[in-house]
Amino acid sequence: MASKAILLNANDDVATALVDLQKDEQINASLGDRSVDVVLLQDIQFGHKFALHDIAKGEDVLKYGLPIGQALEDICAGESVHVHNCRSERFGHRHQKYGVNA
Amino acid sequence: MKILGFQRPDGQLGIRNKVSIIFTTDCSRFVAQKLKLLFPQGTQIFGYPGGCAFQDGPVNKLTALGNHSSSAAALVIGLGCEGTDAYKIADAIAQTGRPAEALKINEAGGDIMTVEKGSHILVEMIQNASMSERVEMSPADLVVGSECGGSDSTSGLASNPLTGAAGDHLIDAGGTYMHEEVSELMGCADVLAERAVNDEVAADIRGAIEEAEARCFEGGRFSWGYGNIQGGLTSIEEKSYGCLAKSGTKPLQGLLRSYGALKGRPNGYYISMSEPNSGTFSGDPEGINQFAAHGCHLAMFTTGCGSTTGGLIPVLKVIANPTRMQLIRDNADFDATPIIRGERPLDEMGAELYQEILNTAAGKLTKSEIHGHYEV
Numbered sequence: 263m264a265s266k267a268i269l270l271n272a273n274d275d276v277a278t279a280l281v282d283l284q285k286d287e288q289i290n291a292s293l294g295d296r297s298v299d300v301v302l303l304q305d306i307q308f309g310h311k312f313a314l315h316d317i318a319k320g321e322d323v324l325k326y327g328l329p330i331g332q333a334l335e336d337i338c339a340g341e342s343v344h345v346h347n348c349r350s351e352r353f354g355h356r357h358q359k360y361g362v363n364a
Numbered sequence: 365m366k367i368l369g370f371q372r373p374d375g376q377l378g379i380r381n382k383v384s385i386i387f388t389t390d391c392s393r394f395v396a397q398k399l400k401l402l403f404p405q406g407t408q409i410f411g412y413p414g415g416c417a418f419q420d421g422p423v424n425k426l427t428a429l430g431n432h433s434s435s436a437a438a439l440v441i442g443l444g445c446e447g448t449d450a451y452k453i454a455d456a457i458a459q460t461g462r463p464a465e466a467l468k469i470n471e472a473g474g475d476i477m478t479v480e481k482g483s484h485i486l487v488e489m490i491q492n493a494s495m496s497e498r499v500e501m502s503p504a505d506l507v508v509g510s511e512c513g514g515s516d517s518t519s520g521l522a523s524n525p526l527t528g529a530a531g532d533h534l535i536d537a538g539g540t541y542m543h544e545e546v547s548e549l550m551g552c553a554d555v556l557a558e559r560a561v562n563d564e565v566a567a568d569i570r571g572a573i574e575e576a577e578a579r580c581f582e583g584g585r586f587s588w589g590y591g592n593i594q595g596g597l598t599s600i601e602e603k604s605y606g607c608l609a610k611s612g613t614k615p616l617q618g619l620l621r622s623y624g625a626l627k628g629r630p631n632g633y634y635i636s637m638s639e640p641n642s643g644t645f646s647g648d649p650e651g652i653n654q655f656a657a658h659g660c661h662l663a664m665f666t667t668g669c670g671s672t673t674g675g676l677i678p679v680l681k682v683i684a685n686p687t688r689m690q691l692i693r694d695n696a697d698f699d700a701t702p703i704i705r706g707e708r709p710l711d712e713m714g715a716e717l718y719q720e721i722l723n724t725a726a727g728k729l730t731k732s733e734i735h736g737h738y739e740v
Contacts, residue, residue, distance in 0.1 A: 280706050309516075344593075348599070
């Protein structure tokens, strides 16, 4: 069966929607030996991300096995992960080293 | 398919066979184009579109392109008063054993005499090039680049990782693979430094990314726009990892900061950069022709928005956006949409894309070649 979401690295905290997904849908994301089932807490657009498990505020969020930013608040499994709840130090924050908004 | 390369006197093996007509300044472009029109078969034209440049960058780049494995011989056309000296470039090309001649319009006698003298030279060069010795090539002889342009969310999800997987296959077979765009490697310093073959290379990639990052902070912006957010990207790091996905998984052998830097280096994975002041083209074609200057035989090019670009080397278009794939099928070389539709795994398709690299090397024309796309 065609999968509706893609997991790019086995260590990732998020998967990416390959079609528009609806709230309450149960979605499977798998790669190699890892297979995660999660029920979506909200609609997720094509190309956008959702959490595969609970992520605590301040934790790195991994995609491609690498941190794309830190959680700005506690994020639940099945919740959308985007600029409203995940930021990198290079985006949306005053950068201490350079002192400019980037 | 067997890959029958064209043997060059300096030992290089080309997958295409062209006589280069090179203009050294915008002032000699017109006469060079007249020659190209007179001899469309078996020739290619490129040059430096600026004015009276003195910089080494353009001279180095034109020399590197004239010495490309697909270039059998070169006729360099200058006006005569520019810093990008036509004789100097022809001499540098001739040092590799390739036939190379130069004409300066203001010495040869204007349009008419330059075209006449140039025609005599080209007739001989083109016929001799057609008799270039053919030698069987192995994948280990190939140098391949990967670039993304007109990117959308499918680039980072499917088409970029796919080129990385194909690059891994090429390296496993003994070949060389590279990508560029250091300004889109934000947050990738640690992972690339870890993949570096030694401390020197690790420090070099860290330094290059840091320089690019400082430029972004100072300029007030990263390679980042609102469309990225709408497309689902959360940060410049996430966008960068999508670009990094082109890199595959092999050890980083080094940064190529000057043309010809690959000579004598081991095969494997590299990141290429442009030489200062050497920008001779613009946009995506600049990237493709930069690969050519670094010795790439061909380039993979991933696009979600549907770029149709070509360049001096064959360009293999990889598209993972289903809508775009349907719309511009006649410009696309590799259909990566089964990954986005969740029908086929990445690793399986990566092996197929690698096969397509070998087919292109063996002479299969890419769509950009068929359309005559030649952006220089």
